[in-house]
Amino acid sequence: xxxxxxxxxxxxxxxxxxxxxxxxxxxxxxxxxxxxxxxxxxxxxxxxxxxxxxxxxxxxxxxxxxxxxxxxxxxxxxxxxxxxxxxxxxxxxxxxxxxxxxxxxxxxxxxxxxxxxxxxxxxxxxxxxxxxxxxxxxxxxxxxxxxxxxxxxxxxxxxxxxxxxxxxxxxxxxxxxxxxxxxxxxxxxxxxxxxxxxxxxxxxxxxxxxxxxxxxxxxxxxxxxxxxxxxxxxxxxxxxxxxxxxxxxxxxxxxxxxxxxxxxxxxxxxxxxxxxxxxxxxxxxxxxxxxxxxxxxxxxxxxxxxxxxxxxxxxxxxx
Amino acid sequence: xxxxxxxxxxxxxxxxxxxxxxxxxxxxxxxxxxxxxxxxxxxxxxxxxxxxxxxxxxxxxxxxxxxxxxxxxxxxxxxxxxxxxxxxxxxxxxxxxxxxxxxxxxxxxxxxxxxxxxxxxxxxxxxxxxxxxxxxxxxxxxxxxxxxxxxxxxxxxxxxxxxxxxxxxxxxxxxxxxxxxxxxxxxxxxxxxxxxxxxxxxxxxxxxxxxxxxxxxxxxxxxxxxxxxxxxxxxxxxxxxxxxxxxxxxxxxxxxxxxxxxxxxxxxxxxxxxxxxxxxxxx
Numbered sequence: 001x002x003x004x005x006x007x008x009x010x011x012x013x014x015x016x017x018x019x020x021x022x023x024x025x026x027x028x029x030x031x032x033x034x035x036x037x038x039x040x041x042x043x044x045x046x047x048x049x050x051x052x053x054x055x056x057x058x059x060x061x062x063x064x065x066x067x068x069x070x071x072x073x074x075x076x077x078x079x080x081x082x083x084x085x086x087x088x089x090x091x092x093x094x095x096x097x098x099x100x101x102x103x104x105x106x107x108x109x110x111x112x113x114x115x116x117x118x119x120x121x122x123x124x125x126x127x128x129x130x131x132x133x134x135x136x137x138x139x140x141x142x143x144x145x146x147x148x149x150x151x152x153x154x155x156x157x158x159x160x161x162x163x164x165x166x167x168x169x170x171x172x173x174x175x176x177x178x179x180x181x182x183x184x185x186x187x188x189x190x191x192x193x194x195x196x197x198x199x200x201x202x203x204x205x206x207x208x209x210x211x212x213x214x215x216x217x218x219x220x221x222x223x224x225x226x227x228x229x230x231x232x233x234x235x236x237x238x239x240x241x242x243x244x245x246x247x248x249x250x251x252x253x254x255x256x257x258x259x260x261x262x263x264x265x266x267x268x269x270x271x272x273x274x275x276x277x278x279x280x281x282x283x284x285x286x287x288x289x290x291x292x293x294x295x296x297x298x299x300x301x302x303x304x305x306x307x308x309x310x311x312x313x314x315x316x317x318x319x
Numbered sequence: 320x321x322x323x324x325x326x327x328x329x330x331x332x333x334x335x336x337x338x339x340x341x342x343x344x345x346x347x348x349x350x351x352x353x354x355x356x357x358x359x360x361x362x363x364x365x366x367x368x369x370x371x372x373x374x375x376x377x378x379x380x381x382x383x384x385x386x387x388x389x390x391x392x393x394x395x396x397x398x399x400x401x402x403x404x405x406x407x408x409x410x411x412x413x414x415x416x417x418x419x420x421x422x423x424x425x426x427x428x429x430x431x432x433x434x435x436x437x438x439x440x441x442x443x444x445x446x447x448x449x450x451x452x453x454x455x456x457x458x459x460x461x462x463x464x465x466x467x468x469x470x471x472x473x474x475x476x477x478x479x480x481x482x483x484x485x486x487x488x489x490x491x492x493x494x495x496x497x498x499x500x501x502x503x504x505x506x507x508x509x510x511x512x513x514x515x516x517x518x519x520x521x522x523x524x525x526x527x528x529x530x531x532x533x534x535x536x537x538x539x540x541x542x543x544x545x546x547x548x549x550x551x552x553x554x555x556x557x558x559x560x561x562x563x564x565x566x567x568x569x570x571x572x573x574x575x576x577x578x579x580x581x582x583x584x585x586x587x588x589x590x591x592x593x594x595x596x597x598x599x600x601x602x
Contacts, residue, residue: 211393251409
């Protein structure tokens, strides 16, 4: 297949991954004959799942490429738990908080956690496993603190406990601007960074002699990936491993590491995976065990994949 | 073509002076070798010319200050050492070559022109069959060829190669030597190496570094005559051997080779005088 057709197919799939979930939701809800406000709620929920999938998958692609590390995403690097801790702290400290303040706090918390993980990992050895170990430490720290804070926060805001494992149950129209902001940021990141990150993957000296400043690119990439993922966390909670799994599947399908194609395919996969999980959890699982947070299902699926990657990493090579 | 004036490089963290007052003039369209023991400043000099390090002094390329033509330099100059070999993100040989056209590739996506040029370079370097392979699936020799292909992918006019002969077997070294000599008609090549035999087979011009200072600069023929410079720098005896048109520098083992060589030289002198007296006898 020529490269032109591959590009067209990938972007058609991306468009389909956004439109089909919305069409499906509308169709199903209308055939069930449910009232308009349910349709509005479900459509919002579908849009959020799709856009969150896009943001988290791209964020994973950016973090993996910029750190030249296949074992990371915003969750593994502690960004998710750092953002959540900042959200809980803000809810606890401030009497009246708007979603703007929560998003800002999450972005700062997420970036701080990411910075701590990177600094510790670089001080150990800078190897890919050092990032995982350092990330586990930072995630444990902020998750533990978040759970402690939750005892107080949950009394004020009942839905806060749902954010520990990301969910779209409490989807509201108010979430839309923030979700769109994160999506816009990550799309700008794709256009600005995809080509540069390809070069960064080959090494810093190689990138520099081609005219790509590795330090500036890495800083920009970390900020864009960290902030956009943190905003999603501030709205829907921590959804782990989606950003880790989708880039690997995209690379496997495309047989290339080219971020200009891997990122849009990972976006499509992220959107479809998160929407499907959320829809299954809303429709089928509700009838059996009650509604399960989509984040929990994704983690249950993603964590074994992560362990598989880790094993293959130590046995030499990855496919 | 490429000259440095009073170039000094000091690493801030370790306060080590890697290069001190380096003044060299490297001719264009030739193969220049930077020789020197470990930590003599070979890589630092290559990186300084490539504008990858901060330095004091002036580097001039085609008569212009390199700092003032940095954007152009990224298109016309390739610096190549090793690629990040932690190939865990599925990087293929084709990816490496396509990405390495970054400063000359137009548009967001890979163009047909990029693909055509990359295939040409890959064929020229004998890696045309490896394009869909991942870096981790390559042998050390194949990887070295891919690294060279990546350096050539953007059609540079100046090629800086940091130890391009490392990990290569004898066949590949000979191939690399003749390839570099062939392209030096269109490209100025500067390389560093630890192998004096490879260097003397390949390079026309030599810069010998010792602890960050220039110990010798000049043509191969001059260095072949003055092996004492290398002996001083490497603290190993050297000799030069000529076999027809082939001239090579050979390091020797202080204890064993020198005695053997003296005997060989005596033997060779005796044979020559015997042959010449025989030839005279024929007349």
